[in-house]
Amino acid sequence: MDALKARIRKEGKNLGGGILKVDSFINHQVDPVLMDACGREFAARFAASGAAKVLTAEISGIAPALTTALHLGVPVVYARRTRPITMSDQVLLTLAPSHTRGQTVELIISPQFLGPDDRVLIIDDFLATGQTIMALARLTQAAGATLVGIGAVIEKTFEGGRDVLAPLGVPIEALAIVTDMSDGRIIIRD
């Protein structure tokens, strides 16, 4: 994903504290062509996984999860942070600490859309501490579904998320891997 790495180098901003600002192409303004390329790449990397559903969390996971699902030809489900009035009373719910929000958020899924027959690929914009993705994995387990893989557009290795997720025992793919953001740098693995 050279196009993604080049874009991070060009437009990514190091806000300090490990916060990487990419809101000009991923999570406020979105470059749909780049997101489509990310989705195509995830679909290729997980082609053998047998994934039958893509799972993500609102909000900024939606774009890469949608394009991945499009290229895999499977539905995507996004966990909600608040229960809309259109959702049934019986829900799957877990809590996740949000790094960039500084609070704990709920992640909610209707059991109608995640069940024992589902083979689930989790896609999110960032793999940082791994807490959001671990929460999605808990929802997958609670539904009795099978987790088959985890994909993140950008991984920040120095926040340790990959180690947190390792016990899940599934392949973890990141399209751009940032290894160091100390002293204002943004170092991306070649």
Place this chain on the structure above:
Amino acid sequence: MDALKARIRKEGKNLGGGILKVDSFINHQVDPVLMDACGREFAARFAASGAAKVLTAEISGIAPALTTALHLGVPVVYARRTRPITMSDQVLLTLAPSHTRGQTVELIISPQFLGPDDRVLIIDDFLATGQTIMALARLTQAAGATLVGIGAVIEKTFEGGRDVLAPLGVPIEALAIVTDMSDGRIIIRD
């Protein structure tokens, strides 16, 4: 958009009070192939608009807005409901009453991504009372940008949104038009 109308007829649920539940293919679980087809249709209908940016509101507008932007080959911006810590302090903000949430929500955009040179196409999942789309139009005006069109995946005519938006003087396109939900019905215009 016969595929969309067929899907609403098959899976849409009338929850009463004008609430149309379509969370099996639009706003919880999403059918990416159908959303891609919706995006292609919007891109065709607004091909002559000169739209250079697609604008939507999180959360459920993101999927159709992203696919529309993909087919137009332009960026998409989604207005946030809360200001993430990665967003600058100077923002464009407006308030919108949320029909399905029963409260007023903030819609926030970084002025970095919406400015006087932008020709803006607003895309959302629903056109109901028109309040969310009108709020996005206010943000467009506040940024000094030019609104060139409005597209909704599903319009509910009986909530009057089209009349609310008419003074904006731009084309309004809906891919499925629901004209009556009284007495448990879901009547879609052919």
